[in-house]
Amino acid sequence: MFALGSSLPLVLVPILVMVLFGPRDYAAILGPVMAAGPVGIAIGTPLWGLAVDVTGSYDAGLWVASGATVAAAVLLVWALRTAPAFRERVARELDPGEPTA
Numbered sequence: 001m002f003a004l005g006s007s008l009p010l011v012l013v014p015i016l017v018m019v020l021f022g023p024r025d026y027a028a029i030l031g032p033v034m035a036a037g038p039v040g041i042a043i044g045t046p047l048w049g050l051a052v053d054v055t056g057s058y059d060a061g062l063w064v065a066s067g068a069t070v071a072a073a074v075l076l077v078w079a080l081r082t083a084p085a086f087r088e089r090v091a092r093e094l095d096p097g098e099p100t101a
Contacts, residue, residue, distance in 0.1 A: 020083045
């Protein structure tokens with residue numbers, strides 16, 4: 001399970017960036033998004049230790065992580081559903097004279 005959880009973002013993030021933002025400025029968007037992974041690990045690791053130090057167990061951290069996972073899943077589903085309309089609107093604003101397909 002850990003191997004799947006750690007390898008999936010390396011595959012899923014580039015696909016999600018393409019689906020959400022399209023090919024326009026893909027590399028400019030993908031770089032900072034991929035950099036957020038190590039930043040999250042750097043911030044999250046001490047927070048797991050803090051949860052154990054404060055509460056004496058991982059229970060509180062696991063409940064918070066479960067809630068964050070559910071919230072992230074809801075936001076991801078929302079983003080995937082609204083991305084095509086958003087991309088079309090941005091394309092119209094950036095290229096007003098060019099028809100969109």
